[in-house]
Amino acid sequence: RKERLTAVLEIVSDNFTRTYAHLQPGGHGELKLENPKKPFEGGLEMWARPPGKASGLNLLSGGEKSMAALALIFAIQDYEPSPFYYFDEVDQNLDTFNAEATASLCKLRAQSAQFIMVTLRKVSLEMADHHIGITHAGDGCSRMITDFGREAAIEVGDAAYVEL
Amino acid sequence: RKERLTAVLEIVSDNFTRTYAHLQPGGHGELKLENPKKPFEGGLEMWARPPGKASGLNLLSGGEKSMAALALIFAIQDYEPSPFYYFDEVDQNLDTFNAEATASLCKLRAQSAQFIMVTLRKVSLEMADHHIGITHAGDGCSRMITDFGREAAIEVGDAAYVEL
Amino acid sequence: MHLVALELENFKSFKGEVTIPLSEGFTAVTGPNGSGKSNIGDAIQFVLGPKSSKSLRAQNLKQLIYNGGEKGRAAKFCKATLVFSNSSRNGGRRRLKLDADEVRLTRTIKLGRKDNINSAYHLNERPSSATEFRRLLTEAGARGDGYNIVLQGDVTQLAIMSGRARRRVLEDVA
Amino acid sequence: MHLVALELENFKSFKGEVTIPLSEGFTAVTGPNGSGKSNIGDAIQFVLGPKSSKSLRAQNLKQLIYNGGEKGRAAKFCKATLVFSNSSRNGGRRRLKLDADEVRLTRTIKLGRKDNINSAYHLNERPSSATEFRRLLTEAGARGDGYNIVLQGDVTQLAIMSGRARRRVLEDVA
Ligand SMILES: Nc1ncnc2c1ncn2[C@@H]1O[C@H](COP(=O)(O)OP(=O)(O)OP(=O)(O)O)[C@@H](O)[C@H]1O
Numbered sequence: 001r002k003e004r005l006t007a008v009l010e011i012v013s014d015n016f017t018r019t020y021a022h023l024q025p026g027g028h029g030e031l032k033l034e035n036p037k038k039p040f041e042g043g044l045e046m047w048a049r050p051p052g053k054a055s056g057l058n059l060l061s062g063g064e065k066s067m068a069a070l071a072l073i074f075a076i077q078d079y080e081p082s083p084f085y086y087f088d089e090v091d092q093n094l095d096t097f098n099a100e101a102t103a104s105l106c107k108l109r110a111q112s113a114q115f116i117m118v119t120l121r122k123v124s125l126e127m128a129d130h131h132i133g134i135t136h137a138g139d140g141c142s143r144m145i146t147d148f149g150r151e152a153a154i155e156v157g158d159a160a161y162v163e164l
Numbered sequence: 165r166k167e168r169l170t171a172v173l174e175i176v177s178d179n180f181t182r183t184y185a186h187l188q189p190g191g192h193g194e195l196k197l198e199n200p201k202k203p204f205e206g207g208l209e210m211w212a213r214p215p216g217k218a219s220g221l222n223l224l225s226g227g228e229k230s231m232a233a234l235a236l237i238f239a240i241q242d243y244e245p246s247p248f249y250y251f252d253e254v255d256q257n258l259d260t261f262n263a264e265a266t267a268s269l270c271k272l273r274a275q276s277a278q279f280i281m282v283t284l285r286k287v288s289l290e291m292a293d294h295h296i297g298i299t300h301a302g303d304g305c306s307r308m309i310t311d312f313g314r315e316a317a318i319e320v321g322d323a324a325y326v327e328l
Numbered sequence: 329m330h331l332v333a334l335e336l337e338n339f340k341s342f343k344g345e346v347t348i349p350l351s352e353g354f355t356a357v358t359g360p361n362g363s364g365k366s367n368i369g370d371a372i373q374f375v376l377g378p379k380s381s382k383s384l385r386a387q388n389l390k391q392l393i394y395n396g397g398e399k400g401r402a403a404k405f406c407k408a409t410l411v412f413s414n415s416s417r418n419g420g421r422r423r424l425k426l427d428a429d430e431v432r433l434t435r436t437i438k439l440g441r442k443d444n445i446n447s448a449y450h451l452n453e454r455p456s457s458a459t460e461f462r463r464l465l466t467e468a469g470a471r472g473d474g475y476n477i478v479l480q481g482d483v484t485q486l487a488i489m490s491g492r493a494r495r496r497v498l499e500d501v502a
Numbered sequence: 503m504h505l506v507a508l509e510l511e512n513f514k515s516f517k518g519e520v521t522i523p524l525s526e527g528f529t530a531v532t533g534p535n536g537s538g539k540s541n542i543g544d545a546i547q548f549v550l551g552p553k554s555s556k557s558l559r560a561q562n563l564k565q566l567i568y569n570g571g572e573k574g575r576a577a578k579f580c581k582a583t584l585v586f587s588n589s590s591r592n593g594g595r596r597r598l599k600l601d602a603d604e605v606r607l608t609r610t611i612k613l614g615r616k617d618n619i620n621s622a623y624h625l626n627e628r629p630s631s632a633t634e635f636r637r638l639l640t641e642a643g644a645r646g647d648g649y650n651i652v653l654q655g656d657v658t659q660l661a662i663m664s665g666r667a668r669r670r671v672l673e674d675v676a
Pocket residue numbers: 140214217218223224225226227228339340341342359360361362363364365366367368390391392393394395396397480
């Protein structure tokens with residue numbers, strides 16, 4: 001059990017460092033066991049230093065923490081690749097720069113696996129290859145909007161949703 | 165102690181119903197004690213029904229839950245009004261329609277008390293009377309951007325932040 | 329292998345039959361708050377087999393059946409089908425170990441007498457089981473309970489959870 | 503009564519002296535992730551008196567002092583001043599029970615020997631205490647621990663907390 005965990009950690013930790021550096025250029029991230037000799041007696045720390053900052057997870061802002069967590073999610077996905085991925089509003093507290101970095105990493109990974117991303121952000125809608133609009137016309141019944149292309153989607157990201 | 169809680173609940177619950185109907189036109193919200201006879205033995209339920217939907221807090225979507233929680237926050241604030249308020253990214257998982265409803269309620273309340281709202285959303289930046297930009301030029305030191313007016317702020321909501 | 333379509337019938341806020349065609353590459357789903365976007369994620373997990381109904385944001389399976397909204401009639405059953413393409417393109421092996429170009433995984437729940445729920449699984453229209461689904465999907469790397477499905481709020485949870493909870497996440501992966 | 507300015511010195515990511523002028527009405531604060539927006543909220547709570555340093559997102563008070571970032575030098579003290587206008591406009595009474603048109607509330611922490619922290623309070627430049635601050639502010643309705651200050655994540659927490667936790671929120675209000 002201990003060997004399995006340390007073996008998995010070694011791979012996921014490398015993935016994490018690589019992906020964090022990709023999402024936050026100039027930053028550095030590491031996964032560290034609190035108690036490397038007895039891993040089951042301690043936790044797993046996600047240590048991240050955004051570019052230009054001092055280090056420490058508890059100093060990170062809301063958006064900086066999300067970027068570290070996203071790097072960890074991608075690191076775990078790389079350990080056990082899946083044919084398709086579903087992401088639900090992972091970009092909600094990111095500024096435009098970070099939302100763009102995240103969406104473009106999804107686009108890159110969408111070359112080898114299918115990515116379905118629920119998003120309200122214009123930046124992510126612009127990067128996507130295909131667009132699906134879901135609405136409920138006030139009666140509580142969900143329906144898909146047919147002929148919902150890129151233009152309509154980007155407009156949604158911009159305008160008040162009511163027009164849908 | 166019990167009289168105090170029931171008296172406060174009566175006022176806050178009325179505030180909640182009024183504010184929820186204002187934020188979600190056509191919807192209805194109520195605060196209910198799980199155990200009205202022995203309030204300290206049960207919890208306080210926030211019951212909300214968005215327009216056109218069946219009721220129940222656990223059915224609500226992420227954005228619908230946030231609108232109910234915001235109505236509760238305003239309801240508590242009305243019980244004990246303060247000269248100033250600070251809101252930190254309360255609009256992060258709202259669609260444009262709900263973000264607009266929230267920002268315009270803040271603007272309305274800003275006529276009688278000072279409102280300071282940290283936001284990344286264009287809709288909220290457009291509603292504000294004054295704008296403050298904060299940045300860290302890559303060296304980790306926060307500084308205020310002088311001469312940051314409405315136009316610059318709205319552009320920030322639109323463009324990638326890197327330009328800041 | 330990729331998800332070709334999602335066929336829903338009375339699943340949560342989707343009344344009646346609704347088919348959502350999907351493509352390879354990067355697909356964005358958008359719409360207003362409460363429109364039903366996250367219910368699509370719940371439908372995918374419902375078929376792939378999550379650890380518990382809690383992760384489908386429902387207190388019990390009954391809450392997955394269309395409840396009629398404010399004025400409509402509640403349905404008595406709901407169904408969700410994941411349609412996967414499974415071609416042996418480029419001469420490689422099929423990712424889902426089944427000799428078919430298209431694989432349909434269907435899960436149905438029906439409201440029985442006294443509110444009990446009957447759950448049924450079908451694989452290309454023939455009866456199947458949760459265990460067969462799980463075996464087939466795990467071999468293809470499409471787990472229902474891994475981080476290939478990131479639900480609303482998962483990122484924030486992962487960022488604020490304790491070190492011990494995060495270690496347990498990694499143990500699940502191992 | 504309203505906040506006229508926030509004067510920070512070596513408070514968290516704000517190196518040196520930074521003054522943020524504020525106006526009446528609706529003010530929006532924006533900027534990139536990690537720029538220091540929430541640190542402004544922490545500065546307000548630092549002076550108003552939160553229940554604990556945990557709500558200032560710091561494990562201890564030392565973490566509130568500018569740490570130099572990647573290449574700079576850490577400071578040895580930090581200071582935050584809330585400047586309130588307190589005029590008796592329209593002939594009414596002053597909201598803060600102090601006979602001054604402007605009220606400056608300053609809290610300072612200094613790093614002493616062996617990492618211990620000295621904390622000091624000043625009211626219009628004369629020595630004061632946390633208790634005097636709290637008495638003055640509570641009378642004016644500007645509590646440090648109420649929902650007049652809604653920190654990042656508070657809305658989501660309030661939406662997902664248990665019924666018992668929500669009852670306790672109401673008890674605090676009472
Ligand atoms: N069994 C059911 N029958 C009918 N409607 C249901 C059922 N279960 C959930 N709903 C409705 O589905 C809606 C929630 O949908 P969902 O969570 O998918 O929204 P969303 O599009 O993800 O919104 P957000 O952007 O706020 O996250 C709720 O309004 C709820 O009333």
